[in-house]
């Protein structure tokens with residue numbers, strides 16, 4: 001099986017690294033093409049992938065074609081490869097905000113298509129990907145397309161009308177969680193920790209907290225209560241964070257993300 005990536009930017013590279021890590025297919029069965037020859041050729045050479053000279057050549061030689069360009073060029077790129085996307089192939093789109101019906105309109109109404117929204121943690125097998133299949137993607141073809149993302153982390157089938165919300169609290173939220181880790185780390189630096197130590201402590205604490213939350217089956221609020229000793233330090237910190245608007249600032253960030261991805265941003 002050959003998997004071709006149109007676009008080899010940050011997200012495509014994370015998926016490719018996740019697939020290589022999981023040995024999902026041999027490296028040479030991953031085909032790549034993007035806008036800048038020197039970038040995709042060097043990347044392919046570095047990891048033993050196969051560089052293709054054009055989007056058409058890539059699509060013609062791939063069983064699964066992963067569309068991994070920014071939304072603004074997705075229509076043009078699909079127009080370019082429309083003839084090569086024959087119905088024995090599967091198209092996987094990771095493009096935010098482009099619906100299955102739009103993808104069908106831009107290609108072929110008989111083509112099997114998986115719309116997905118991965119996150120960058122796929123690189124280390126820790127991804128969280130939402131998927132929605134069109135009605136042509138069934139049976140073994142569907143199993144294979146889902147297996148690609150399962151090789152890089154967790155996968156959840158979701159109705160398309162929830163994709164923008166998912167994208168905000170997963171795809172984009174990787175950045176927001178890192179923003180929080182950086183804030184903790186800077187606070188450590190304020191009190192004299194080196195940035196390196198503070199970041200390691202903050203990141204491991206975030207990782208451990210997320211793992212404990214998932215393992216415990218409890219709600220975040222229940223775990224917060226366990227840490228807040230009566231009359232203790234943590235409740236003082238929680239109240240000060242709330243006074244500064246922590247919860248609302250997070251929700252406002254998610255509102256802005258959803259507005260931007262649904263075209264409602266001012």
Ligand SMILES: NC(=O)C1=CN([C@@H]2O[C@H](COP(=O)(O)OP(=O)(O)OC[C@H]3O[C@@H](n4cnc5c(N)ncnc54)[C@H](O)[C@@H]3O)[C@@H](O)[C@H]2O)C=CC1
Pocket residue numbers: 006007008009010011012033034035036055068069070071073077094095096117118119120171172
């Ligand atoms: N970065 C992330 O965490 C996530 C990104 N996405 C989606 O992934 C897609 C790509 O995003 P990034 O990787 O962040 O962007 P990026 O800017 O890092 O990568 C875009 C890639 O597309 C290539 N490209 C541009 N025009 C092209 C053309 N005509 N033919 C072939 N390749 C072309 C560029 O050379 C580059 O390799 C977007 O649609 C985004 O919505 C989805 C979930 C998470």
Ligand SMILES: O=C(O)[C@@H]1CCC=N1
Pocket residue numbers: 096167171172
């Ligand atoms: O920022 C973006 O537009 C993409 C979609 C989700 C994560 N990155």
